[in-house]
Amino acid sequence: MAIRVGIPRALLYYRFYPLWKTFFTELGAEVIVSEPTTQEIFRKGLKKFIGDTCLPMKLVFGHVITLADKVDYLFIPRLVSIEKDTYLCPHFAGLPDVLRAIMPDLPPILDTYFNVRKKGVTMRSIYEAGKRFDKNPRRIYLAYQKAQEVYKKFLERIRDGITPQEAIQAFDGEEVPPVKERKERLNIALVGNPYTVYDPFSSLNIIQKLRKLEARIYTSEMIPDETIEEGIRALSKRIYWTFGKETVGAAFHYLDSKEIDGLIYIISFECGPDSLLKEIVDDKARKNKKVAYMSLVIDEHTGETGIDTRLDAFVEMIKRRRRSKKMEGEKNGK
Amino acid sequence: MKPTFPHMGTIGVLGEAILRRFGREVILPPKTSKRTLTLGSRYSPEFACLPLKVTLGNLIEALERGADTIVMLAAGGPCRFGYYATLQNLILKNLDYEYELITLDYDMLNNLRKLKRLAQGQNWFQIGEAFRFGFLKLLTLEKMERSAHRIRPYEIKKGSTTKAYDEASRIIRRTFSFRELRWAKREAISLLKKIPQDKTRNPLKVGVVGETYTVLEPYVNLEVERKLGEMGCEVHRPVWATEYMISMLPIFSRWGPRRKYRKAAQPYLKEEPGGECIVSIGGTILYAKRGFDGIVHIAPFTCLPEIVAQGILSKVRKDLGIPILTLVLDEHTAQAGLITRLEAFVDLLQRKQARQKMKGKQG
Numbered sequence: 001m002a003i004r005v006g007i008p009r010a011l012l013y014y015r016f017y018p019l020w021k022t023f024f025t026e027l028g029a030e031v032i033v034s035e036p037t038t039q040e041i042f043r044k045g046l047k048k049f050i051g052d053t054c055l056p057m058k059l060v061f062g063h064v065i066t067l068a069d070k071v072d073y074l075f076i077p078r079l080v081s082i083e084k085d086t087y088l089c090p091h092f093a094g095l096p097d098v099l100r101a102i103m104p105d106l107p108p109i110l111d112t113y114f115n116v117r118k119k120g121v122t123m124r125s126i127y128e129a130g131k132r133f134d135k136n137p138r139r140i141y142l143a144y145q146k147a148q149e150v151y152k153k154f155l156e157r158i159r160d161g162i163t164p165q166e167a168i169q170a171f172d173g174e175e176v177p178p179v180k181e182r183k184e185r186l187n188i189a190l191v192g193n194p195y196t197v198y199d200p201f202s203s204l205n206i207i208q209k210l211r212k213l214e215a216r217i218y219t220s221e222m223i224p225d226e227t228i229e230e231g232i233r234a235l236s237k238r239i240y241w242t243f244g245k246e247t248v249g250a251a252f253h254y255l256d257s258k259e260i261d262g263l264i265y266i267i268s269f270e271c272g273p274d275s276l277l278k279e280i281v282d283d284k285a286r287k288n289k290k291v292a293y294m295s296l297v298i299d300e301h302t303g304e305t306g307i308d309t310r311l312d313a314f315v316e317m318i319k320r321r322r323r324s325k326k327m328e329g330e331k332n333g334k
Numbered sequence: 335m336k337p338t339f340p341h342m343g344t345i346g347v348l349g350e351a352i353l354r355r356f357g358r359e360v361i362l363p364p365k366t367s368k369r370t371l372t373l374g375s376r377y378s379p380e381f382a383c384l385p386l387k388v389t390l391g392n393l394i395e396a397l398e399r400g401a402d403t404i405v406m407l408a409a410g411g412p413c414r415f416g417y418y419a420t421l422q423n424l425i426l427k428n429l430d431y432e433y434e435l436i437t438l439d440y441d442m443l444n445n446l447r448k449l450k451r452l453a454q455g456q457n458w459f460q461i462g463e464a465f466r467f468g469f470l471k472l473l474t475l476e477k478m479e480r481s482a483h484r485i486r487p488y489e490i491k492k493g494s495t496t497k498a499y500d501e502a503s504r505i506i507r508r509t510f511s512f513r514e515l516r517w518a519k520r521e522a523i524s525l526l527k528k529i530p531q532d533k534t535r536n537p538l539k540v541g542v543v544g545e546t547y548t549v550l551e552p553y554v555n556l557e558v559e560r561k562l563g564e565m566g567c568e569v570h571r572p573v574w575a576t577e578y579m580i581s582m583l584p585i586f587s588r589w590g591p592r593r594k595y596r597k598a599a600q601p602y603l604k605e606e607p608g609g610e611c612i613v614s615i616g617g618t619i620l621y622a623k624r625g626f627d628g629i630v631h632i633a634p635f636t637c638l639p640e641i642v643a644q645g646i647l648s649k650v651r652k653d654l655g656i657p658i659l660t661l662v663l664d665e666h667t668a669q670a671g672l673i674t675r676l677e678a679f680v681d682l683l684q685r686k687q688a689r690q691k692m693k694g695k696q697g
Contacts, residue, residue, distance in 0.1 A: 049645075050644060051641050051644035051660070051662075052636075052662070053641045078605055080412075080605060087608075090413060090607035090609065090611070090638040090639045091607070091638060091641070093605050093607040093608070093642075094603060094607040094611065094639075094642035094645070094646070097602060097603045097604060097605075097646055098642055098646055100649075101602060101646045101650075102648060102649070104649075111604075113604075113605065235420065236420055237416075237417065237419070237437075237439075239417070240412065240416065241412065269381065270381065270636045272383070272414050272636060272637075272638040275379050275380075275382045275383075275414075275636070276379060276382055276386075276414055276417050276421050279378075279382075279421055279425065283424060283428065297381075
């Protein structure tokens with residue numbers, strides 16, 4: 001029987017799932033993903049967690065608990081950085097250790113160490129991740145290359161204008177309606193940490209809600225890396241958190257570009273990097289009168305109706321702005 | 335140019351000494367107070383960590399006093415500290431303050447250039463001497479603090495150690511040359527020696543670990559160490575300003591004073607998540623092995639590295655059987671609540687000690 005590897009549907013699942021899945025299936029393992037987040041999964045995690053932390057971290061605990069008795073290995077890499085010259089938030093580096101400390105009876109954790117800050121992805125960490133399934137380094141490397149190819153295609157699909165969540169669905173073989181068929185009249189950019197924005201539980205399904213309000217959604221994954229770097233060039237110190245950089249870079253890019261009517265910044269309460277970066281985005285948005293801006297701070301106590309009301313108001317405001325602009329234009333025309 | 339920098343426990347002494355030897359008129363922010371905290375939290379992002387709010391308050395008060403240059407450290411991530419300078423700069427500029435910002439970070443060559451500018455044309459030897467003096471002064475001060483922690487549980491009159499230490503630190507802070515410092519040291523030591531002590535007591539041993547800023551800054555941690563001392567505990571801590579400064583230098587990042595903590599924490603935490611996480615865990619383990627009675631772990635609310643530490647410390651507590659009290663501090667932490675928690679904790683430790691003694695007698 002194939003070895004079963006569990007991947008919790010949380011955190012970097014929303015960024016790397018296609019890569020991880022292809023890699024492990026290529027090596028002959030069976031990949032099991034936890035169910036989409038529910039209230040119950042969240043409660044399970046909350047019971048175990050010690051101290052207070054952000055919502056996404058609490059969710060991982062729940063996902064890990066539900067996976068624990070279904071798999072032989074849990075894949076929770078020790079991620080210090082996933083990109084050159086940047087870090088992830090400190091929680092990621094300590095996560096496997098914290099999980100093991102709090103829940104000693106978990107299945108073995110594959111805590112491959114990734115630190116690509118200086119050298120890039122090393123052959124050693126790839127081998128480390130794959131050695132339980134196949135001892136042959138060449139086959140492991142080939143599996144990695146295949147995974148990379150699939151991952152690149154996945155990223156390209158996102159650039160075409162679908163959200164990462166939908167791209168993952170498409171990767172799993174589900175039907176995703178093409179972008180062009182939708183009736184969308186507003187353009188709204190949605191930025192924030194991927195694991196907060198794309199988890200329907202933690203973001204209270206904000207993407208579907210915006211779609212219902214006839215908005216087309218733009219995310220930070222849809223713009224190329226160079227544009228993001230371009231966006232944050234004005235800052236005196238380079239942002240050293242990967243997702244922080246993407247969020248602020250994308251926000252700055254969208255605020256400057258003319259294609260966007262509104263910008264929404266989603267933050268989970270107690271998120272360290274975002275608590276500082278919000279101030280920077282707020283500042284820039286305040287000086288930009290053309291784009292409507294709203295930041296939503298979300299945690300497990302956020303009520304759905306509250307969010308609905310705020311979104312309705314936000315969209316209504318954008319529509320009204322458009323109307324008044326049109327009227328002004330007509331006046332000037334006369 | 336009138337430079338200033340935010341307070342951080344005793345580290346201010348180092349900065350002041352160096353800049354004074356450079357011939358600068360240093361404007362220190364007034365002692366951290368209620369007003370500092372209010373000002374800081376009014377203008378900071380609402381759920382930023384506490385040190386950011388307090389240091390912002392410090393800077394505003396210093397600018398009000400006429401400072402025109404801010405000197406800040408800005409190490410690189412993943413802890414939020416590395417981004418303080420940038421963010422505070424943004425906030426202060428939006429408040430229309432006029433000043434120049436000098437940040438010292440990992441780019442050593444650039445740092446030296448900035449130092450040369452601050453030093454008003456002094457040569458490298460003089461700059462080196464300024465640093466040597468600053469470090470010596472800070473070390474002397476820390477030595478006094480260490481002995482104050484040791485003496486406090488034995489004092490006969492409550493508060494006499496704190497009084498003597500305050501006097502001693504005032505004497506040391508006044509000095510700005512090597513010779514003055516030598517004299518001041520002697521005077522300070524004799525002051526501490528004069529405290530009447532009752533050596534028959536058998537105090538509890540408590541380790542205070544946690545995030546550097548909150549451990550070092552007495553106003554922010556509501557003087558936890560003094561309170562513990564006066565409740566009859568001998569306080570030890572792994573976090574000291576000098577060690578912190580040394581471990582900030584890239585050459586010492588691997589071999590510096592943190593090495594022993596890293597080694598001790600190895601079975602629990604394989605990779606360093608930044609901040610003082612590794613020191614909190616390693617320090618707790620080392621103290622537990624030395625037979626300490628309890629550990630107080632201090633962290634500011636939402637501190638990223640310390641939340642990781644808190645999770646892992648729960649396992650350490652089970653494995654090594656040492657009681658740990660975690661205090662999460664923010665601007666709303668109140669004296670009375672903290673005292674009650676500390677008293678309960680010390681009470682628990684005392685009972686445990688008494689029980690062990692009984693067992694020993696019976697055995």
